[in-house]
Amino acid sequence: MLIHLKGGHIVDPVNGRDETGDLWIENDRIVAAPPGKLADEVHDVSGKTVMAGAIDIHSHIAGGNVNCARLLLPEKHQNWLPNPVALPFSTAKWSTFETGTIYASMGFTTVIEPAIVPHQALQAHLELSDIPIIDKGMLTVLGNDDFLLSLLRDGEGPAAVADYVASAVAASNGLGVKCINAGGATAFKYNARTFSLDDVVPFYDLTSRQIVEALQRAVEDLKIPHPLHLHANNLGIPGNVATALATIEAARGERLHFAHLQFYSYGAEGGHGFSSAAAELAAAVNAAPNVTIDVGQVMFRQTVTVSADVLRQFNGSEMASPKKSVIHDGDGDGGGIVPYFYRENDFANAVQWACGLELFMLIDDPWRIFFTTDHPNGAPFTTYPEIFALIMSRDARAEATARLPQEAVAMTTLPSIAREYNLNEIAIMTRAAPAKLLGLKDRGHLGEGGLADIAVYSPGKDLAKMFRFAHLVFKDGDLVVRDGRGTHYRWGNALKVNPGYDKAIDRRLAGYYDHHFGNSRDLFTVKEHLLPRADAFREVACAR
Amino acid sequence: MGEARINGKPVSLAAAAERAAEILSQARMPVIAGLGTDAAGARASILLAEKLRGAYDHMHSTRIFADLDVMRQAGLMVTTPNEARLRADVFLFIGKDLTKDWPAMMERLSPAKIPPFDLVHEPRKLLWIAPGRGGAKGEGLVETLDSSDLHATLASLRARAAGRAVNCAKGTLRKLDEFAGVLKNARFGVAVWGGDGLDSLSIEMLHGLIRDLNKTTRFSGLPLGAGANASGVVQTSGWMTGFPVRTSFGRGFPEHDTWRFDATRMIESGEADTALWISAYGPEAPPWRKNIPLVALASPQTVFAWEPQVCVEIGCPGIDHDGAEFARETGSIVGSLASHRSQAPSVADVVSQISKHLGETPKC
């Protein structure tokens, strides 16, 4: 099958294209214009914007905690719309089927679930398998697990740590490693109620900093493309910018991905003891080329916070709206599910909203800042189109800012910022850079040989509409969305890495599981044949 | 192994699947009940329910919603069997059916052993409310508190733990205070509950007690849940539709209602006119008392009140075939590999075969 996209505005930063031109697709790949051949299908896309499919690096779309949130809040996702025959379950709100369908309709073709503990990996992959159209992947969460903390306490050295990390990633079929409030969930089990970078985890005599450093090093030693993905300490607390700055410093110039930075950009100034420190933090990010961040933008509406930072979630459960929450002390990391309503007229929520936008605007390099709401923690991913409008239009920001409590606005630098993202920067931030960050060479660009994951948008005054309803979307060369609506399902892969390691650690782990847990480690290994479709996975090479 | 019957007469699996599809497609409102199956079986069944515009329920819904209704009303604090085993310095067992429900519970939680993750190296304190006969025997030193009304007992215990007055006999008060003292001094206590004796009101009271205790110390819960992969089916239903079982596709999208889509109620009231009964973990028979057209995917030796129109004998996940299922041992969905691999078909196999006769549908 040969497809010709004719005369679109091609925005492909990797190949330096920002021009009117053509694009050719043969089967699942982008190809050079084949001389003398006629296309089987021609799409006139003149006046449209053509980009690679977007990639979301951090969105909680699967796993035990997310599913618990679904079950906790049935009253918040009542259905009313029958689904199109071709798309079963696609109108079932918050279902995996709806997730894939909506992402695709916005031009997203790859989405990464960032927080799966090894013992929940099978469920997570079962859920990912039921997310249609897009490719998926998940990050394996380590950093509160007894085996790792014991290795570190006993001074076993980087090789043993790397072997263990590799084995855990391989068994769970992860694409990388995430660490969530390193040591914090464990400290909470020993009744700690606050936990910072240099606090010591009881029983292990280790600081959070030491755990992060060890995991950072293991990821580098294993040549896993994605750097350690860190959810730092003290999320959401006034004055926590100090922790964020110290954490950037603690990376010591080594690669680090700092997740949902907005939630760490708070000062403690002013009458409410709560202010934006985003400008200062953005400056620190600009000065640290080893650090990448994603924003975790807040938008005003009902949502639910879903996080393995169980200590933070327990503390936050006082603020639950509606008033109910689930706190789970899991094996290693756990989780907390706390519904929350961000209100436009709430001082703190308004500051949070502004903080996210300040980070978007003040971090200079679109290769190092990633577009997220930490779905659903800052807002559901369905708000992305509105956020594109806010960062691409100073007027849209001014209009939205005018609705906020002005005493909150005064605690931020937002009104002074004139920057507007252009399409090229959007394509870097949501396509090229995520592919680079995750080591996905086959996507994020429109060059020859690349996967034909392509989003075609209809530009217009209404930027949100442009990004909500893609004109056309191709996944692996298959036209899956027309005029913002899914046409049919196809089933993508879960992307994973398979780092090499000394298998002696597996024997040691088998003994550890038998002795400690009294059950087999093999129970938790994600076996492909237990998933609903063959070829569930696609491997991403470990090499940098 | 893996016999199939139509009206009691042996037939091929293919013939049974075809006839089952015919019966189900003629229904005005079919309901899929029992649902004792692994994740793949649940998934196939929910896809089928959508195709049929029917409803689905699980045989253990009463127990499922005893816990789930509390979660949806007030929330929960829970932990895993691993954490309980390795960390709990206090166990608070509640109910008389715990070891009947989960015979391996004591071995798994090993309450008589010193918890290796505790900072203090000393034996655990073991409390048991309403142990019934035999429940608390032979596992270290267990303090017991009898109760004829669990809700009232848990309310009194919660009140005493919070330092509030309660009106009861002196002896009972002393016992309550002793229990409250142990709970408040726990470093990481775990309340273990389950069985039919605990209703939502009692569980909600217990949740209140756990929340209160967490103001000063750490305490969590370990609900034992129900059998026949109830939790695994609820999880699968959760990601596929957003809702647990007792969900219907009658209007073309999932709607959830614990009363309206109770399979037995639907059948006995006449709202549902055809049933697909699924029980892969044991020879459970449908509980309703009304003879309606029935397709059964059942364990061998199931004794039915009425012979089903179509019956297919199916294998058990983890015995006859591999499957993903929720394991009480770990508190998560794990891979269960066949211990005695056989030719008996899985629920997912049979349901998919039935589904194929119901017309082309999008590949899910």
Ligand SMILES: [Zn+2]
């Ligand atoms: Zn997150």
